[in-house]
Amino acid sequence: VFNFSPGPATLPEAVLRQAAEEMLDWHGSGMSVMEMSHRGKEFIAIHAEAEAMLRELMGIPSNYKVLFMQGGAIGENAIVPLNLIGRTGTADYVVTGDWSKKSVKEAKNYGKVNTAATGEASKFTAIPKQSEWKLDPQAAYVHICSNETIGGVEYHWTPDTGSVPLVADMSSNILSRPIDVSRYGLIYAGAQKNMGPSGVTVVIVRDDLLGHALPITPSAFNYQLQAENDSMYNTPPTYAIYIAGLVYRHVKANGGLAAMEEHNRAKARILYDYLDASSFYRNPVAKEDRSLMNVPFKLKDDSLDEAFLKGAQARGMIQLKGHRSVGGMRASIYNAMPIEGVKALVAYMQEFEKQHG
Numbered sequence: 029v030f031n032f033s034p035g036p037a038t039l040p041e042a043v044l045r046q047a048a049e050e051m052l053d054w055h056g057s058g059m060s061v062m063e064m065s066h067r068g069k070e071f072i073a074i075h076a077e078a079e080a081m082l083r084e085l086m087g088i089p090s091n092y093k094v095l096f097m098q099g100g101a102i103g104e105n106a107i108v109p110l111n112l113i114g115r116t117g118t119a120d121y122v123v124t125g126d127w128s129k130k131s132v133k134e135a136k137n138y139g140k141v142n143t144a145a146t147g148e149a150s151k152f153t154a155i156p157k158q159s160e161w162k163l164d165p166q167a168a169y170v171h172i173c174s175n176e177t178i179g180g181v182e183y184h185w186t187p188d189t190g191s192v193p194l195v196a197d198m199s200s201n202i203l204s205r206p207i208d209v210s211r212y213g214l215i216y217a218g219a220q221k222n223m224g225p226s227g228v229t230v231v232i233v234r235d236d237l238l239g240h241a242l243p244i245t246p247s248a249f250n251y252q253l254q255a256e257n258d259s260m261y262n263t264p265p266t267y268a269i270y271i272a273g274l275v276y277r278h279v280k281a282n283g284g285l286a287a288m289e290e291h292n293r294a295k296a297r298i299l300y301d302y303l304d305a306s307s308f309y310r311n312p313v314a315k316e317d318r319s320l321m322n323v324p325f326k327l328k329d330d331s332l333d334e335a336f337l338k339g340a341q342a343r344g345m346i347q348l349k350g351h352r353s354v355g356g357m358r359a360s361i362y363n364a365m366p367i368e369g370v371k372a373l374v375a376y377m378q379e380f381e382k383q384h385g
């Protein structure tokens with residue numbers, strides 16, 4: 029089966045097999061990872077390895093903390109302003125689709141929020157050029173969503189925000205290619221696309237941004253408190269951290285982020301080339317802003333959607349239905365989707381087009 033879910037998404041089979049083997053007795057400890065105290069030496073080793081592996085994969089500089097938190101990326105929509113907006117009381121947001129719209133709405137509860145740019149005029153099919161952004165030099169930070177999972181638009185460049193820290197929701201493209209972490213003040217991502225199961229949210233935050241939390245910040249969501257306690261101020265999502273660590277190790281063994289990028293570009297090219305050559309299917313996103321991770325597409329006649337999905341399911345291709353807000357289809361092709369999955373999808377799309385076109 030090829031699983032095109034946008035998240036929680038398909039995981040590397042080797043990781044699932046290892047987790048299954050270790051399920052009842054982790055490394056001779058007599059315990060499942062689920063049964064370990066987060067303060068015991070076994071889990072502390074699992075946690076430390078996951079962090080070290082992520083630091084190595086992403087080249088995270090030593091002046092950044094890595095936190096494994098709960099609350100998901102929607103939680104971070106509040107947690108980021110709670111921790112950072114107090115520096116100046118105002119923040120800039122760039123709106124490129126549904127997820128960044130949600131971020132703005134939540135942030136407004138904690139300070140003054142300026143929409144520095146929006147892709148609304150293009151119906152969110154393109155990322156506004158930085159020359160059109162109206163940035164406030166007094167902003168505490170500039171927030172972007174590096175990959176809009178629903179609309180399928182992705183930044184293929186890093187905004188230059190000068191001395192104002194850049195904050196990115198990387199939930200759906202983290203680990204898909206190398207990035208320069210030092211260009212960001214803070215990166216956050218829910219794990220359930222490229223890193224593991226839902227339940228853990230990774231936050232990578234530059235040291236100097238700690239210590240500015242608003243007094244109303246819940247202690248479990250205070251970055252400084254979590255950093256001082258190695259993400260163990262409260263009980264961390266231990267099992268999700270363990271699986272994320274296995275995924276990091278797997279990505280490293282498969283060539284790291286440069287190899288992921290090559291593999292992801294090859295997969296996306298096959299799908300977009302076919303979509304562009306066909307008059308039966310279409311993807312509305314500007315070519316330079318197309319996501320390598322989430323490829324939404326529509327059929328010429330949406331009354332065929334159900335038949336398309338049924339045929340796909342019968343051929344072992346599942347969870348292709350588009351987000352309920354946009355309809356159509358969406359193929360999510362994260363790191364763990366093999367190129368064979370994309371080839372099988374395109375072969376089926378051709379067959380369907382021949383039959384119904």
Ligand code: PLP
Nearest residue numbers: 100101102103127177199200218
């Ligand atoms: N941000 C992005 C880019 C996402 O893709 C998602 C989930 O799909 C979220 C935020 C919300 O994540 P969660 O439901 O884990 O809070």
